[in-house]
Amino acid sequence: MASPDLVPLKYELFPLGSIQPNGWMRDQLRLCGQGLGGNLFKFYRFVKDSTWLGGTWEYSALNEAATYWYSYIVPLAFSLDRSGDEALVQELKRQAEHFLEYTLENQSDDGWLGPEKTRQTRGIWARCLLLQGLMNHAIADASKRSAIVGSILKFMRLVDKMLKNDYEGYLPKEGDEFDKQWFGVVRAHELSTTLQWLYDVPEASEDRHTIWTVMEMLWEGSRLAKRDWTVFFADENFPRNPSVRHESPNFQHGVNVAQGLRYPPQLYRMHPSPNLWTLCKEAVDRVFEFHGTPAGTLTSDEYIGGLSPRRGSELCCSAELMFSLAYMHRLFGDNNFADRMELAAFNALPAAISPDWFSHQYVTQINQPWAREFPLEQDEKTPFYDVCRYANVFGLEPEFPCCTVNHPTAYPKLLMNAFLRVPIPPSSQALPTILHAYMIPSTLNTDELTIRCETNYPFAPCATLYSISTVQSFDFFIRVPGWATPSSTIEFGEKTTSAPHSEQFIPNVDDPSFASLHRIQIPPSQNFKISVTLRADVDIQYHADKSISISYGPLLFAHTIDFEETTRLPRNHKDQISHCAEVANFEGDEDWKTRVRDHDLLPTSPWNVAIDPTKEMKLISEDPWMDAAKSRIRELPNPVWSKSSSPVYIEASVIEVDWPVKNGTAADPKDVDTSAAGVRGRPFRTKLAPYGTAKLHIAQFPTVNL
Numbered sequence: 001m002a003s004p005d006l007v008p009l010k011y012e013l014f015p016l017g018s019i020q021p022n023g024w025m026r027d028q029l030r031l032c033g034q035g036l037g038g039n040l041f042k043f044y045r046f047v048k049d050s051t052w053l054g055g056t057w058e059y060s061a062l063n064e065a066a067t068y069w070y071s072y073i074v075p076l077a078f079s080l081d082r083s084g085d086e087a088l089v090q091e092l093k094r095q096a097e098h099f100l101e102y103t104l105e106n107q108s109d110d111g112w113l114g115p116e117k118t119r120q121t122r123g124i125w126a127r128c129l130l131l132q133g134l135m136n137h138a139i140a141d142a143s144k145r146s147a148i149v150g151s152i153l154k155f156m157r158l159v160d161k162m163l164k165n166d167y168e169g170y171l172p173k174e175g176d177e178f179d180k181q182w183f184g185v186v187r188a189h190e191l192s193t194t195l196q197w198l199y200d201v202p203e204a205s206e207d208r209h210t211i212w213t214v215m216e217m218l219w220e221g222s223r224l225a226k227r228d229w230t231v232f233f234a235d236e237n238f239p240r241n242p243s244v245r246h247e248s249p250n251f252q253h254g255v256n257v258a259q260g261l262r263y264p265p266q267l268y269r270m271h272p273s274p275n276l277w278t279l280c281k282e283a284v285d286r287v288f289e290f291h292g293t294p295a296g297t298l299t300s301d302e303y304i305g306g307l308s309p310r311r312g313s314e315l316c317c318s319a320e321l322m323f324s325l326a327y328m329h330r331l332f333g334d335n336n337f338a339d340r341m342e343l344a345a346f347n348a349l350p351a352a353i354s355p356d357w358f359s360h361q362y363v364t365q366i367n368q369p370w371a372r373e374f375p376l377e378q379d380e381k382t383p384f385y386d387v388c389r390y391a392n393v394f395g396l397e398p399e400f401p402c403c404t405v406n407h408p409t410a411y412p413k414l415l416m417n418a419f420l421r422v423p424i425p426p427s428s429q430a431l432p433t434i435l436h437a438y439m440i441p442s443t444l445n446t447d448e449l450t451i452r453c454e455t456n457y458p459f460a461p462c463a464t465l466y467s468i469s470t471v472q473s474f475d476f477f478i479r480v481p482g483w484a485t486p487s488s489t490i491e492f493g494e495k496t497t498s499a500p501h502s503e504q505f506i507p508n509v510d511d512p513s514f515a516s517l518h519r520i521q522i523p524p525s526q527n528f529k530i531s532v533t534l535r536a537d538v539d540i541q542y543h544a545d546k547s548i549s550i551s552y553g554p555l556l557f558a559h560t561i562d563f564e565e566t567t568r569l570p571r572n573h574k575d576q577i578s579h580c581a582e583v584a585n586f587e588g589d590e591d592w593k594t595r596v597r598d599h600d601l602l603p604t605s606p607w608n609v610a611i612d613p614t615k616e617m618k619l620i621s622e623d624p625w626m627d628a629a630k631s632r633i634r635e636l637p638n639p640v641w642s643k644s645s646s647p648v649y650i651e652a653s654v655i656e657v658d659w660p661v662k663n664g665t666a667a668d669p670k671d672v673d674t675s676a677a678g679v680r681g682r683p684f685r686t687k688l689a690p691y692g693t694a695k696l697h698i699a700q701f702p703t704v705n706l
Contacts, residue, residue, distance in 0.1 A: 003208040006196055007269040010333040010513075011420035011435055014444065016140040017078045019418055022454060023441030024640040028357075028411055029080055031639060033088050035357025036396070037076060037408035039592040040069060041095040043582050046401055051115035053102055059401045059573075061121070061177050062184060063114065067129035068402065070099050072409035074133045078140040079412050100137055100144065103130070104151050111158035113151065116178070123178030124159065124169045128190035131155075135194045149203045156195065160210050163217040170221045186227045186256045189218055192266045212270075219267060227251065229263035230276070233283035240290045242311070243303035243385055254300020254313075255402070257287060258320035265331050280328060284340065293366050294541060294549035294556050294699060295351065295691055296343025297321055301363050301384035301391070307543065309700035310383045310665050312363025312391060315403040318348040319410040326417045329437065335516035338437055339482045341414075342554045345438075346458045349410050350641035350692030354394050358595045360407050362391040362399035366549075366700045367666045369561060369607040372600040373576070374664025383663045388576055394695070395598030396570035396580055419444040419451065422477075433475040435517065439464055439532075448472060454633055456624045457534070459648050459690070460553030463624035463633045466530035468522055477517040478532065480507050483553055485535050491630065492520055492530040505532055531630040538617045538650060547669035547700045548613050550650060550688060557650050557688035558697035560643065562605035567597045601696050607666070608659035609686070610674045610704040615653035620687065622647060641692045649687040653706055656680040669702040679704065 021029050032038070040047045046065035049055030059065055077092035107113055113130060116122045131152060138148040162168040170188055172179045179185060192215045198204050199211045222228050231237055232251050243252045250256055264280045291304040293313055298321065299305035301312035325341035328334070352364040361371065363384065374382050374389035382389045391399040418440055422433035434444070439457040443450065449470035456463055460483075468476070478490075486506055493500035509519050522528055536553040543549070550557045570580045583596050624647070626632040637645040658678045660667040672678065683706045691699050 003212065004270075006199060007272045007331075008423055009330050010422070011330045011437065012423055013330070013416055014419060014421060014446070016075055016136050016416060018445055019415055020079060020081045020443050020445070021415055021441065022443055022452070024636045024638065025411065025415060025440045025442060026081070026084075027638040027640065029076060029415070030085055030088065031355075031357040032408050032411065033076060033080065033085070033092055036360070036404065036596070037072065037357060038088065038092055038095075039596075040405065041073070042590065043586065043592060043596075044404070045582050046405060048582075053099065062123065062125055062179065063116065064126040064129060065401060065405050066099070067126045067133065068405040068409070070096065070133040071129045072406070072412060073099070074136045074140065075412035075416055076408060078136075079415050096137065100134070100148070104147055107151055107154065111154040113155045119168065120175055120177045122169050123184050124162075124188050124191060125179065125184030127155065128188060128193065131191065131194035135197055146203075149198070149201065152194070152198060153204060153207055156198070156207065156211060156214060159191070160214050163214060163221065167217070167221045167224070170218070171225050181250060182225070182227070183250055183253070183256065185222070185225050186229075186250055186253075187259055189222060189229075189263045189266060190259065191215075191218060193262065196266065196269060215270060222263075229260040230267065230279060232260065233264065233279060233286065235282070235286070238286045238290070239304065242299075242306035242308075245385060248303050252303045254298055254302065254304050254317045255320055257298065257300070257304055258317045258324055261287070261321070261324040262327055265328050269331070277332070280332065281334065281336075284325070284328070284337065288340070293348065294551070295347040295364075295366060296340060296345075296556075297348035302386035305385055308383070308668055309366035309547070310663070310668055312365055312384050312387060313348060314363050315349070315352045315360055315407050318344045318352065319407055322349070322410050323413055326414070330417070330420060333513065335479065335482055338479060339554070342438065342458065342481070343556075345410065345414055346554050347556045347691045351695065351697070353407065353641070354599070354695075355639040355642035356595070358592075359394040359396065359597065359599055360403060361394055362403050363387055364392065365665065367669070367698050368392065368696055369603055369666050369698070370563075370601060370696060372602060376664045380663055383665060389664060390571070390576040393598055393600060396583070396596055397573040398571075398576075398598065399573055401573055414438060414440065415442060418442045431473055431475045431521070433477065435477040435479065437479050439479070449474065451476075456633055456636055456647065458554045459624075459636065459646065460534055460536040460555070461621060461624055462532075462534035462553065463630070464532040464534070465630065465633055468528040468530070469526050470522060470528070471524055473524060474522050476520045476522050477509070477514065478520075480505065480516050480518050481534070481554065482516070483536050483539070483551075485537055487535045488533060490518065490530065490532045492528070494525060494528060500529065505534065533625070533630075538619060540613050540617070543700065545668065545670040547702055548611065549700050550617065550652070552619065552648070552650060556691040556699055558691045558694045558699035559607070559609055559654065559686060559701070560689045560694040561603045561607045561696035561698070563601040563696050564604050566600045566602070570596055570598045603696055606656050607696070607698055608656055609654040609698060609701070610657045610672065610679070611701040612653045612683070612704050612706040615706065618651040620649040620651055643693055643695065646690045646693050649689055651685050651687055653683055654686050655683045655704055655706060657702065657704065659702075666698075669700060672702040674702050674704040
């Protein structure tokens with residue numbers, strides 16, 4: 001009997017390595033590789049001395065640290081361009097290959113992958129991350145593909161036996177050690193991320209029935225464990241209020257929710273239905289309606305926390321949201337998913353990472369007047385659900401180390417989604433079709449064409465210049481962001497054409513399944529040029545508590561707070577007092593030794609401001625094009641997400657107010673007195689900067705009538 005087919009992805013990834021970064025994205029990936037992303041392998045106990053590499057260190061019985069690391073080191077290593085970063089690329093690939101070789105060489109005879117030796121310690125969850133790394137490694141390096149696919153198939157056959165044995169390794173039983181808190185149970189559907197790829201590769205043709213059966217058992221196991229995300233995201237069950245301490249199942253854990261958004265669409269690929277497709281959209285809408293932030297992520301100071309701008313948003317949550325939203329955009333093609341993904345990528349993520357990529361926060365606040373161990377009064381608690389008061393310090397492991405080993409995954413996987421291809425049936429006479437989904441600076445190289453994109457995106461007004469070389473005609477789709485105004489324009493033609501064609505940059509595809517796309521038919525050419533100018537309007541968002549936030553294009557804007565920085569050796573996440581020994585006791589002269597530090601940022605300028613939304617919000621920016629011919633774009637500074645680096649600001653009218661401090665941080669805007677009795681001094685004009693560049697910031701303002 002023929003195997004059932006998976007619902008095809010609307011847009012498919014190009015092989016890893018086909019897309020390389022340019023401009024600010026290349027700078028960011030380089031900084032990541034030179035920062036923690038490329039150095040954890042050299043010193044960090046949960047990677048260098050992980051049980052996965054013969055060591056003894058893990059931060060939990062999930063044994064996930066090294067697999068999180070491997071899942072990002074592969075796309076990071078194979079995305080950077082060897083021509084400009086040869087030594088760095090070689091080092092990153094060396095790290096990835098060392099882990100790969102050790103893992104494959106130590107695969108158990110029965111097929112198990114990983115260091116665990118007993119049934120009680122063998123949990124499936126960390127293998128989900130491992131297989132994502134293995135999949136990308138096999139795609140990027142043809143010389144390793146056969147060994148990797150063979151190893152995955154051997155493991156998959158073992159999982160089939162385990163799940164048939166009362167869900168061994170998935171649903172914990174008495175005496176099991178691998179997942180006492182059931183975190184792996186709410187995440188083990190992630191195995192299908194790789195298995196759905198494996199299902200369609202030629203090498204797995206004889207195992208398709210087994211692969212399908214394993215995935216079906218994963219869905220059924222989640223139902224038996226009452227961890228079915230389609231139930232959680234349903235309107236009648238979804239939690240609309242912040243999680244209540246000690247009463248919330250791990251369903252409401254912020255990172256679990258971000259990863260859980262992948263459950264319905266992966267299930268949809270096997271069992272499509274209109275109701276499930278609707279739920280996929282509604283799940284995203286509900287998550288953001290009740291727990292979203294203006295920066296594009298969720299309040300998730302361990303568990304989902306409502307809409308207060310004083311609550312924390314975990315860096316891991318932002319990275320996983322990006323992955324989920326990009327996946328849903330590839331599957332369904334809905335522009336809303338892509339727009340939301342960019343909000344997290346260009347706001348929440350960079351705000352939580354230091355410009356040099358050597359430190360990060362565990363949680364970031366929309367209103368963050370300082371980054372330090374919270375000063376608490378006697379018997380006072382932080383506003384967070386379950387993270388320590390050190391969690392918004394910029395450091396190595398300011399809280400649980402999952403963010404340390406996972407945050408570098410975000411931008412390499414964003415780059416993988418920049419250009420996508422539209423599957424064309426073999427019998428079709430349609431032209432090959434390529435979509436530029438995320439207008440980040442990048443270059444697509446295939447055997448038959450090259451598309452180079454130079455851009456200052458996402459710093460609207462955005463200038464984007466494409467240079468295309470192709471031996472055959474193809475349809476080129478460019479995604480039109482939902483925030484782009486009708487004044488946006490596009491020009492295109494051969495470089496030798498004296499007068500390129502010009503038109504509005506708006507959706508122009510009649511087919512409703514390709515809504516929000518602008519289509520150009522590209523002829524065979526050695527130098528076809530496209531220039532796009534994206535314009536936006538200042539957008540004021542009014543919140544239920546009468547506070548406001550301000551955006552322009554895909555960027556949230558914030559009142560930037562000057563700060564004084566103090567630095568110390570990194571503290572251990574377990575007590576936030578003792579030092580991380582691998583840094584404190586290291587006697588070599590490696591560059592990372594002096595750069596891996598924890599940083600307090602203490603305000604030196606007023607942070608307590610209210611804003612008058614009725615006064616002019618004036619955009620301050622230069623023309624991103626350097627010439628009338630639109631052949632050159634102004635370069636962005638490096639690093640792009642640092643204080644005073646933005647090419648665009650919004651000038652607004654503000655005044656200092658009596659803003660109380662509660663629970664160690666700024667009180668909610670609704671608790672601020674903006675009457676005549678509560679204001680201080682005279683109004684003044686201030687420049688709001690992109691949130692991602694402002695490490696200390698106020699981005700959800702109380703309002704005042706000036």
